[in-house]
Amino acid sequence: MTDHQKEIALRTSQLLLFGFVGLVVLGLWEVDLGGLLVGAGFLGIVVGLAARQTLGSLIAGFVLMFSRPFTIGDWVQVGDEEGIVTDITIFNTRLENFDGEYVIIPNDRVSDRAITNRSQKGLLRIRVDVGIDYTADPECAQQAAIEAISQLSEVVDAPPPQVFPKEFGDSAVVLEMRFWVDHPTPPRKWKAVSAVVSSVKTAFEEEDIKIPFPQRELTGRAETGGFRVHDGAASSDDRADATPEARGND
Incomplete structure (x- = not known):
């Protein structure tokens, strides 16, 4: 049995045990279960409206535990968050990202986002x-x-x-x-x-194969005379050919 299966079995047995103990206690107290169920129904509606996100995370937690899209130790990406899964509870999933930070994601957010598991295939x-x-x-x-x-x-x-x-x-x-x-x-x-x-x-x-760096080729139009490259300072003839605006800028 894997660690994931052990965790599911533990949490399921805890819920069953709590439910059984509750029924036994109510039976010993001779409580009317019919009336109790009606009251529990109304209470469930109120609690459901007040804690929709928490209940959604709870249900999503059980879905994740049984569907097993990832397990503890997997390298996953959930939406924009990426890291190593360190813990999975019935309410949230915890990741450790590459900066050493722990990211806690509610399970309802995990279940409605794309999950990329980079460890599952090996x-x-x-x-x-x-x-x-x-x-x-x-x-x-x-x-x-x-x-x-x-x-x-x-x-x-x-x-x-x-x-x-x-x-x-x-x-x-x-x-x-x-x-x-x-x-x-x-x-x-x-x-x-x-x-x-x-x-x-x-x-x-x-192999004398060159990995080039970014470069550009410059060409001049024929009607502008093209580009002229000089090794030193411009000659007097070149300066005479310059426009008045260019001479002014000099």
């Missing part, structure tokens, strides 16, 4: 982009990247790593590197990404 695919110069051979770069990633211990062999041309960037042809890590946790993901970046950069340097 494998996590990671994507990292890298740009190569337009003069480089994409196939050669793909092969070099795959070989560099495959030799890393932080990355699993199956499924194998993949590298695909993704798009034409402003200054580079962008390749998307895909690889998998097992037993995914945030530290394992960051360690794998760091290892892949370092290994691929080294492989590209050995």
